[in-house]
Amino acid sequence: MSENKYLSIYNDLLSKIEKGIFKPGMKIPSEHQLVEQYETSRETIRKALNLLSEHGYIQKIKGKGSIVLDVRKFDFPISGLISFKELAQKLGKPSRTIVEQLEMIKPDEVLKKHLHVTAREDIWKVVRVREIEGERIILDKDFFNKKFVPFLSKDICARSIYEYLEKELQLKISFAKKEFFVEECTEEDRMYLHLKQYTHVVVVRNYVYLDDASLFQYTESRHRLDKFRFVDFARRIHLH
Amino acid sequence: MSENKYLSIYNDLLSKIEKGIFKPGMKIPSEHQLVEQYETSRETIRKALNLLSEHGYIQKIKGKGSIVLDVRKFDFPISGLISFKELAQKLGKPSRTIVEQLEMIKPDEVLKKHLHVTAREDIWKVVRVREIEGERIILDKDFFNKKFVPFLSKDICARSIYEYLEKELQLKISFAKKEFFVEECTEEDRMYLHLKQYTHVVVVRNYVYLDDASLFQYTESRHRLDKFRFVDFARRIHLH
DNA sequence: AAGTGGTCTAGACCACCGA
DNA sequence: CGGTGGTCTAGACCACTTG
Numbered sequence: 001m002s003e004n005k006y007l008s009i010y011n012d013l014l015s016k017i018e019k020g021i022f023k024p025g026m027k028i029p030s031e032h033q034l035v036e037q038y039e040t041s042r043e044t045i046r047k048a049l050n051l052l053s054e055h056g057y058i059q060k061i062k063g064k065g066s067i068v069l070d071v072r073k074f075d076f077p078i079s080g081l082i083s084f085k086e087l088a089q090k091l092g093k094p095s096r097t098i099v100e101q102l103e104m105i106k107p108d109e110v111l112k113k114h115l116h117v118t119a120r121e122d123i124w125k126v127v128r129v130r131e132i133e134g135e136r137i138i139l140d141k142d143f144f145n146k147k148f149v150p151f152l153s154k155d156i157c158a159r160s161i162y163e164y165l166e167k168e169l170q171l172k173i174s175f176a177k178k179e180f181f182v183e184e185c186t187e188e189d190r191m192y193l194h195l196k197q198y199t200h201v202v203v204v205r206n207y208v209y210l211d212d213a214s215l216f217q218y219t220e221s222r223h224r225l226d227k228f229r230f231v232d233f234a235r236r237i238h239l240h
Numbered sequence: 241m242s243e244n245k246y247l248s249i250y251n252d253l254l255s256k257i258e259k260g261i262f263k264p265g266m267k268i269p270s271e272h273q274l275v276e277q278y279e280t281s282r283e284t285i286r287k288a289l290n291l292l293s294e295h296g297y298i299q300k301i302k303g304k305g306s307i308v309l310d311v312r313k314f315d316f317p318i319s320g321l322i323s324f325k326e327l328a329q330k331l332g333k334p335s336r337t338i339v340e341q342l343e344m345i346k347p348d349e350v351l352k353k354h355l356h357v358t359a360r361e362d363i364w365k366v367v368r369v370r371e372i373e374g375e376r377i378i379l380d381k382d383f384f385n386k387k388f389v390p391f392l393s394k395d396i397c398a399r400s401i402y403e404y405l406e407k408e409l410q411l412k413i414s415f416a417k418k419e420f421f422v423e424e425c426t427e428e429d430r431m432y433l434h435l436k437q438y439t440h441v442v443v444v445r446n447y448v449y450l451d452d453a454s455l456f457q458y459t460e461s462r463h464r465l466d467k468f469r470f471v472d473f474a475r476r477i478h479l480h
Numbered sequence: 481a482a483g484t485g486g487t488c489t490a491g492a493c494c495a496c497c498g499a
Numbered sequence: 500c501g502g503t504g505g506t507c508t509a510g511a512c513c514a515c516t517t518g
Contacts, residue, residue, distance in 0.1 A: 271484075300485065301484085304484065305484060306484095
């Protein structure tokens with residue numbers, strides 16, 4: 001219901017692109033035309049179009065118009081790392097999540113640094129393995145500050161912690177910083193994953209921040225080399 | 241000189257953050273105050289603040305204000321893959337670029353698909369090796385449609401093709417799509433890189449689009465495992 | 481209740497593009 | 500030249516936070 005006007009226009013235009021009413025290469029109506037269609041002001045239309053542009057659906061060209069792009073349909077949903085769930089869904093492959101550890105700990109030196117916490121604070125530690133087609137591919141180690149996440153259960157971890165945090169606890173995730181690099185396998189990797197002949201894993205460190213800019217989660221995700229994949233869609237910034 | 245007003249405000253605020261005049265955790269002046277300081281309208285201030293927010297420098301909180309974040313200073317400049325140059329600069333290490341191949345070719349099947357071209361079009365192929373501290377770390381294979389880049393020389397390739405395209409040819413790069421994955425080393429990798437004991441490379445496929453949404457460059461960048469690093473800063477989108 | 485950021489309006493002028 | 504998108508203004512009302 002009471003959606004923002006510019007968001008509802010964004011969604012309306014998006015669905016027209018996805019349904020093929022606006023086809024790749026085509027120009028969508030001009031801002032002036034859209035102002036009349038949606039009976040709103042030009043800045044509101046521009047907000048909707050800028051969103052479409054930032055998400056890679058259209059390209060705005062000064063003096064010409066906005067044309068529909070075709071880059072996105074080949075790809076995974078939005079820019080960024082495809083999650084385990086999305087991957088499994090896309091590929092239509094049988095998969096499951098195994099909760100290996102769930103405990104309350106005090107942070108060690110490394111974790112204190114990553115989570116910006118003191119030695120006295122309580123931290124949830126969750127270790128999960130993601131299995132696709134019977135192969136244990138990804139090792140996820142999540143750490144949550146108990147201050148933000150008072151309760152966790154194996155059941156919640158086996159489903160989606162993510163959904164629990166956003167829907168049940170109403171935590172508003174605002175932004176995340178990710179780091180990727182390759183590391184030699186650890187004992188822990190060998191214990192939990194089916195590594196085959198691979199001697200290295202791709203490590204993704206994920207720092208998640210809430211709406212009020214407080215860091216509440218640190219995750220280390222360790223992927224078997226051959227099953228790692230990432231897609232990034234980046235708009236170039238033209239300052240100056 | 242004749243810079244946009246909102247961009248000059250953005251740059252001014254940014255330099256105050258980087259100089260520490262606005263410190264992490266601090267609130268910057270309210271939009272109303274900034275309107276008076278910069279003698280402009282509120283929407284213009286908001287454009288500048290939204291840019292700062294999108295680039296991860298501040299966090300806007302409704303009803304409270306905008307606070308300065310501290311996530312970025314630990315990291316490489318803007319979100320996205322750090323380029324060879326940035327890496328070398330950051331680490332202050334001696335480095336150079338070696339142009340191994342520069343030729344005009346007709347696209348094979350794979351390239352036709354990647355560059356969206358026909359078999360008759362001419363394609364520049366550039367193969368370069370990036371060396372840091374005497375080690376050949378990265379193999380870059382660039383392909384340009386001759387339609388957009390009529391002339392290239394070894395000299396240009398040894399410096400920065402990038403600068404040449406933007407400054408000399410005035411090409412406006414608009415957005416890029418990147419794919420990351422890990423692959424087994426090829427003969428070519430072994431020939432050009434110092435791979436040490438590593439049996440795999442991190443492959444980055446880069447598709448670059450111009451302002452008019454035409455695809456003009458395809459690049460395959462092959463990194464030795466231990467020297468690959470990526471940082472991503474992603475704002476979470478809250479639709480609905 | 482006062483202050484904050486989020487949305488929205490109805491105008492204006494500009495730079496760019498195509499015919 | 501008319502049409503396009505980019506910037507900018509000076510208001511307005513709202514939802515939210517804090518005292």
